[in-house]
Amino acid sequence: MTAIRQPPAAVFAALGDQTRLSLVAKLCGGQPRSISQLTQGSKLSRQAVTKHLRMLERAEIVHSVHTGRESLFEFDPEPIEEIKKYLDRVSEQWDQALSRLKSFIEG
Amino acid sequence: MTAIRQPPAAVFAALGDQTRLSLVAKLCGGQPRSISQLTQGSKLSRQAVTKHLRMLERAEIVHSVHTGRESLFEFDPEPIEEIKKYLDRVSEQWDQALSRLKSFIEG
DNA sequence: AAAAAGAGCAACAAAAAGGTTGCCTTTTCC
DNA sequence: GGAAAAGGCAACCTTTTTGTTGCTCTTTTT
Numbered sequence: 100m101t102a103i104r105q106p107p108a109a110v111f112a113a114l115g116d117q118t119r120l121s122l123v124a125k126l127c128g129g130q131p132r133s134i135s136q137l138t139q140g141s142k143l144s145r146q147a148v149t150k151h152l153r154m155l156e157r158a159e160i161v162h163s164v165h166t167g168r169e170s171l172f173e174f175d176p177e178p179i180e181e182i183k184k185y186l187d188r189v190s191e192q193w194d195q196a197l198s199r200l201k202s203f204i205e206g
Numbered sequence: 207m208t209a210i211r212q213p214p215a216a217v218f219a220a221l222g223d224q225t226r227l228s229l230v231a232k233l234c235g236g237q238p239r240s241i242s243q244l245t246q247g248s249k250l251s252r253q254a255v256t257k258h259l260r261m262l263e264r265a266e267i268v269h270s271v272h273t274g275r276e277s278l279f280e281f282d283p284e285p286i287e288e289i290k291k292y293l294d295r296v297s298e299q300w301d302q303a304l305s306r307l308k309s310f311i312e313g
Numbered sequence: 314a315a316a317a318a319g320a321g322c323a324a325c326a327a328a329a330a331g332g333t334t335g336c337c338t339t340t341t342c343c
Numbered sequence: 344g345g346a347a348a349a350g351g352c353a354a355c356c357t358t359t360t361t362g363t364t365g366c367t368c369t370t371t372t373t
Contacts, residue, residue: 108224115219116361127296129303135319145320147362154360168319168370176300183293186286189234193283196236223331242349252350254332261330275340275349 107185110178113158118143119151123174126161131171214292217285220265225250226258230281233268238278 114120122137138148152172155161159178163170221227229244245255259279262268266285270277 106224108222108227111218111227112222115215115222117213117215118361120215120218123296124299127300127303129300129307133319143361144363146322146364149320150361165320170320174300176297179293179296183290183297186290186293189230189286190283190290192231193234193236193281196234200236225331240349250331251333253334253352256350257331272350277350 107182110158110160110182113155113160116151118148119155122148122151122155122172123160126172126174127176129174131164131173133169133171135169137172214289217265217267217289220262220267223258225255226262229255229258229262229279230267233279233281234283236281238271238280240276240278242276244279 114123118141121141125132125137134145134149134152137152138145141148152161152163156163156172159175161172161174163172165171221230225248228248232239232244241252241256241259244259245252248255259268259270263270263279266282268279268281270279272278
Protein backbone atom coordinates (compact mmCIF):
# COMPACT_ATOMS: atom_id res chain seq x y z
CA MET A 100 0.00 0.00 0.00
CA THR A 101 2.74 2.44 -0.87
CA ALA A 102 1.11 5.83 -0.35
CA ILE A 103 1.53 8.64 -2.81
CA ARG A 104 4.62 10.34 -1.60
CA GLN A 105 5.06 14.06 -1.08
CA PRO A 106 7.19 15.58 -3.81
CA PRO A 107 10.72 15.96 -2.49
CA ALA A 108 10.53 19.76 -2.33
CA ALA A 109 7.89 19.54 0.39
CA VAL A 110 10.07 17.25 2.49
CA PHE A 111 13.11 19.47 2.05
CA ALA A 112 11.04 22.48 3.02
CA ALA A 113 9.86 20.73 6.15
CA LEU A 114 13.47 20.09 7.13
CA GLY A 115 14.53 23.61 6.27
CA ASP A 116 14.16 25.01 9.74
CA GLN A 117 16.36 24.54 12.79
CA THR A 118 13.45 24.03 15.17
CA ARG A 119 11.99 21.27 13.05
CA LEU A 120 15.38 19.69 12.53
CA SER A 121 15.75 19.52 16.30
CA LEU A 122 12.34 17.92 16.63
CA VAL A 123 13.30 15.30 14.07
CA ALA A 124 16.54 14.68 15.93
CA LYS A 125 14.61 13.98 19.10
CA LEU A 126 11.96 11.81 17.50
CA CYS A 127 14.23 9.68 15.33
CA GLY A 128 15.60 8.28 18.59
CA GLY A 129 12.55 6.06 18.56
CA GLN A 130 10.69 7.22 21.62
CA PRO A 131 7.30 8.83 20.99
CA ARG A 132 7.01 12.17 22.73
CA SER A 133 4.19 14.52 23.65
CA ILE A 134 3.98 18.14 22.59
CA SER A 135 4.77 19.28 26.12
CA GLN A 136 7.83 17.10 26.23
CA LEU A 137 8.99 18.42 22.89
CA THR A 138 8.45 21.97 24.06
CA GLN A 139 10.64 21.50 27.15
CA GLY A 140 13.88 23.38 26.83
CA SER A 141 12.71 25.25 23.77
CA LYS A 142 12.39 29.01 23.81
CA LEU A 143 9.20 28.76 21.83
CA SER A 144 5.65 28.52 23.05
CA ARG A 145 3.78 25.23 22.96
CA GLN A 146 1.67 26.55 20.10
CA ALA A 147 4.71 27.37 18.00
CA VAL A 148 6.10 23.89 18.53
CA THR A 149 2.70 22.43 17.67
CA LYS A 150 2.71 24.29 14.37
CA HIS A 151 6.14 22.93 13.53
CA LEU A 152 4.98 19.43 14.36
CA ARG A 153 1.94 19.83 12.12
CA MET A 154 4.26 20.88 9.32
CA LEU A 155 6.40 17.80 9.80
CA GLU A 156 3.18 15.81 9.85
CA ARG A 157 2.03 17.25 6.51
CA ALA A 158 5.36 16.17 5.05
CA GLU A 159 4.73 12.74 6.57
CA ILE A 160 7.99 12.83 8.47
CA VAL A 161 6.10 12.27 11.73
CA HIS A 162 2.62 11.22 12.76
CA SER A 163 0.68 11.71 15.95
CA VAL A 164 -1.32 9.35 18.13
CA HIS A 165 -3.81 10.57 20.69
CA THR A 166 -3.69 8.86 24.04
CA GLY A 167 -5.74 10.29 26.85
CA ARG A 168 -5.08 13.96 27.23
CA GLU A 169 -1.85 14.00 25.28
CA SER A 170 -0.90 13.50 21.67
CA LEU A 171 2.30 11.61 21.04
CA PHE A 172 4.45 12.13 17.99
CA GLU A 173 6.45 9.41 16.30
CA PHE A 174 9.06 9.49 13.59
CA ASP A 175 8.36 8.07 10.14
CA PRO A 176 11.46 7.20 8.12
CA GLU A 177 10.07 6.88 4.58
CA PRO A 178 10.17 10.51 3.37
CA ILE A 179 13.74 10.85 4.52
CA GLU A 180 14.70 7.68 2.73
CA GLU A 181 13.06 9.14 -0.36
CA ILE A 182 15.04 12.35 -0.32
CA LYS A 183 18.21 10.40 0.35
CA LYS A 184 17.58 8.56 -2.89
CA TYR A 185 16.87 11.85 -4.58
CA LEU A 186 20.16 13.29 -3.37
CA ASP A 187 21.95 10.16 -4.47
CA ARG A 188 20.69 10.73 -7.99
CA VAL A 189 21.94 14.30 -7.91
CA SER A 190 25.35 13.17 -6.69
CA GLU A 191 25.46 10.46 -9.30
CA GLN A 192 24.74 12.90 -12.09
CA TRP A 193 27.49 15.12 -10.82
CA ASP A 194 29.95 12.26 -10.59
CA GLN A 195 29.19 11.23 -14.13
CA ALA A 196 29.79 14.79 -15.28
CA LEU A 197 33.18 14.73 -13.58
CA SER A 198 34.05 11.42 -15.21
CA ARG A 199 33.20 12.75 -18.64
CA LEU A 200 35.31 15.81 -18.00
CA LYS A 201 38.19 13.67 -16.84
CA SER A 202 38.16 11.34 -19.83
CA PHE A 203 37.84 14.34 -22.12
CA ILE A 204 40.99 15.86 -20.66
CA GLU A 205 42.89 12.59 -20.63
CA GLY A 206 41.66 11.41 -24.03
CA MET B 207 40.87 25.37 3.67
CA THR B 208 37.56 23.78 4.55
CA ALA B 209 35.15 26.71 4.68
CA ILE B 210 32.66 27.11 7.49
CA ARG B 211 29.68 25.22 6.23
CA GLN B 212 26.11 26.43 6.22
CA PRO B 213 24.08 24.75 8.93
CA PRO B 214 22.06 21.93 7.40
CA ALA B 215 18.73 23.72 7.87
CA ALA B 216 19.79 26.43 5.44
CA VAL B 217 20.68 23.86 2.81
CA PHE B 218 17.40 21.99 3.27
CA ALA B 219 15.51 25.27 3.03
CA ALA B 220 17.29 26.11 -0.22
CA LEU B 221 16.17 22.78 -1.66
CA GLY B 222 12.64 23.19 -0.36
CA ASP B 223 11.21 24.66 -3.52
CA GLN B 224 10.37 22.98 -6.80
CA THR B 225 11.89 25.73 -8.94
CA ARG B 226 15.19 25.54 -7.12
CA LEU B 227 15.16 21.78 -7.21
CA SER B 228 14.80 21.98 -10.99
CA LEU B 229 17.69 24.43 -11.20
CA VAL B 230 19.85 22.05 -9.19
CA ALA B 231 18.83 19.19 -11.45
CA LYS B 232 20.03 21.14 -14.49
CA LEU B 233 23.25 22.34 -12.97
CA CYS B 234 24.37 19.08 -11.40
CA GLY B 235 24.73 17.80 -14.96
CA GLY B 236 28.05 19.58 -14.95
CA GLN B 237 27.54 22.22 -17.59
CA PRO B 238 27.64 25.81 -16.35
CA ARG B 239 24.60 27.77 -17.51
CA SER B 240 23.66 31.41 -17.76
CA ILE B 241 20.60 32.95 -16.14
CA SER B 242 18.92 33.29 -19.52
CA GLN B 243 19.54 29.66 -20.30
CA LEU B 244 18.16 28.62 -16.95
CA THR B 245 15.09 30.80 -17.48
CA GLN B 246 14.30 29.15 -20.84
CA GLY B 247 11.23 26.96 -20.62
CA SER B 248 10.35 28.27 -17.18
CA LYS B 249 7.10 30.13 -16.66
CA LEU B 250 8.89 32.54 -14.39
CA SER B 251 10.54 35.82 -15.21
CA ARG B 252 14.29 36.15 -15.39
CA GLN B 253 14.25 38.10 -12.14
CA ALA B 254 12.41 35.37 -10.32
CA VAL B 255 14.91 32.78 -11.50
CA THR B 256 17.74 35.08 -10.50
CA LYS B 257 16.37 35.29 -6.97
CA HIS B 258 16.20 31.54 -6.72
CA LEU B 259 19.76 31.26 -7.96
CA ARG B 260 20.93 33.77 -5.37
CA MET B 261 19.24 31.69 -2.71
CA LEU B 262 21.04 28.58 -3.89
CA GLU B 263 24.22 30.62 -3.92
CA ARG B 264 23.76 31.70 -0.30
CA ALA B 265 23.41 28.04 0.63
CA GLU B 266 26.62 27.42 -1.34
CA ILE B 267 24.93 24.84 -3.54
CA VAL B 268 25.95 26.83 -6.62
CA HIS B 269 28.31 29.66 -7.42
CA SER B 270 28.44 32.12 -10.27
CA VAL B 271 31.22 33.26 -12.54
CA HIS B 272 30.97 36.43 -14.59
CA THR B 273 32.16 36.15 -18.16
CA GLY B 274 31.49 39.05 -20.47
CA ARG B 275 27.89 40.06 -20.35
CA GLU B 276 26.64 36.90 -18.78
CA SER B 277 27.01 35.22 -15.43
CA LEU B 278 27.36 31.47 -15.45
CA PHE B 279 26.22 29.28 -12.61
CA GLU B 280 27.92 26.07 -11.58
CA PHE B 281 26.97 23.33 -9.18
CA ASP B 282 28.88 22.79 -5.94
CA PRO B 283 28.50 19.33 -4.43
CA GLU B 284 29.74 19.86 -0.86
CA PRO B 285 26.57 21.10 0.87
CA ILE B 286 24.58 18.25 -0.56
CA GLU B 287 27.18 15.77 0.60
CA GLU B 288 26.90 17.34 4.03
CA ILE B 289 23.16 16.93 4.30
CA LYS B 290 23.46 13.39 3.01
CA LYS B 291 25.71 12.67 5.96
CA TYR B 292 23.24 14.41 8.23
CA LEU B 293 20.39 12.26 6.95
CA ASP B 294 22.53 9.17 7.34
CA ARG B 295 22.93 9.99 11.01
CA VAL B 296 19.18 10.38 11.37
CA SER B 297 18.58 7.04 9.68
CA GLU B 298 21.22 5.41 11.79
CA GLN B 299 19.64 6.65 15.00
CA TRP B 300 16.32 5.31 13.83
CA ASP B 301 17.78 1.95 12.90
CA GLN B 302 19.39 1.64 16.30
CA ALA B 303 16.07 2.41 17.94
CA LEU B 304 14.47 -0.37 15.94
CA SER B 305 17.21 -2.79 16.91
CA ARG B 306 16.74 -2.02 20.59
CA LEU B 307 13.01 -2.52 20.25
CA LYS B 308 13.58 -5.81 18.47
CA SER B 309 15.93 -7.24 21.05
CA PHE B 310 13.62 -6.06 23.82
CA ILE B 311 10.75 -8.00 22.28
CA GLU B 312 12.84 -11.09 21.55
CA GLY B 313 14.72 -11.05 24.83
C1' DA C 314 -15.25 17.83 43.26
C1' DA C 315 -11.71 21.01 42.31
C1' DA C 316 -7.19 21.92 40.49
C1' DA C 317 -3.70 21.10 37.24
C1' DA C 318 -1.84 19.34 32.99
C1' DG C 319 -2.09 18.64 28.02
C1' DA C 320 -3.90 20.32 23.85
C1' DG C 321 -7.00 22.39 20.27
C1' DC C 322 -8.84 26.62 18.05
C1' DA C 323 -8.93 31.21 16.42
C1' DA C 324 -7.41 35.92 15.93
C1' DC C 325 -3.79 38.64 15.31
C1' DA C 326 0.81 40.61 13.88
C1' DA C 327 5.44 40.81 12.02
C1' DA C 328 8.59 39.12 8.84
C1' DA C 329 10.09 36.41 4.93
C1' DA C 330 9.21 34.27 0.41
C1' DG C 331 7.99 34.49 -4.17
C1' DG C 332 6.88 37.00 -7.95
C1' DT C 333 6.20 41.15 -11.02
C1' DT C 334 7.51 45.43 -13.50
C1' DG C 335 10.38 49.31 -14.97
C1' DC C 336 14.67 51.27 -15.70
C1' DC C 337 19.62 51.40 -16.18
C1' DT C 338 24.38 49.48 -17.38
C1' DT C 339 27.49 46.66 -19.87
C1' DT C 340 28.75 43.58 -23.68
C1' DT C 341 28.33 41.86 -28.12
C1' DC C 342 27.11 41.90 -32.88
C1' DC C 343 26.17 44.16 -37.36
C1' DG D 344 27.91 53.90 -33.79
C1' DG D 345 23.51 51.74 -32.85
C1' DA D 346 20.57 47.75 -31.85
C1' DA D 347 20.07 43.70 -29.29
C1' DA D 348 21.21 40.54 -25.54
C1' DA D 349 22.36 39.61 -20.69
C1' DG D 350 21.89 41.22 -16.27
C1' DG D 351 21.77 44.23 -12.00
C1' DC D 352 18.88 47.14 -8.91
C1' DA D 353 14.94 48.79 -6.63
C1' DA D 354 10.08 49.36 -5.75
C1' DC D 355 6.10 47.10 -5.06
C1' DC D 356 2.54 43.55 -4.10
C1' DT D 357 0.57 39.19 -2.36
C1' DT D 358 0.89 35.01 0.16
C1' DT D 359 3.04 32.09 3.47
C1' DT D 360 5.68 31.47 7.62
C1' DT D 361 6.51 32.01 12.19
C1' DG D 362 5.27 33.42 16.33
C1' DT D 363 2.15 35.27 20.00
C1' DT D 364 -1.95 35.43 23.16
C1' DG D 365 -6.45 34.24 25.02
C1' DC D 366 -10.03 31.05 25.59
C1' DT D 367 -12.06 26.48 25.78
C1' DC D 368 -12.20 21.46 26.36
C1' DT D 369 -10.82 17.01 28.11
C1' DT D 370 -8.23 14.07 31.04
C1' DT D 371 -5.59 13.27 35.27
C1' DT D 372 -4.43 13.96 39.86
C1' DT D 373 -5.23 14.99 44.64
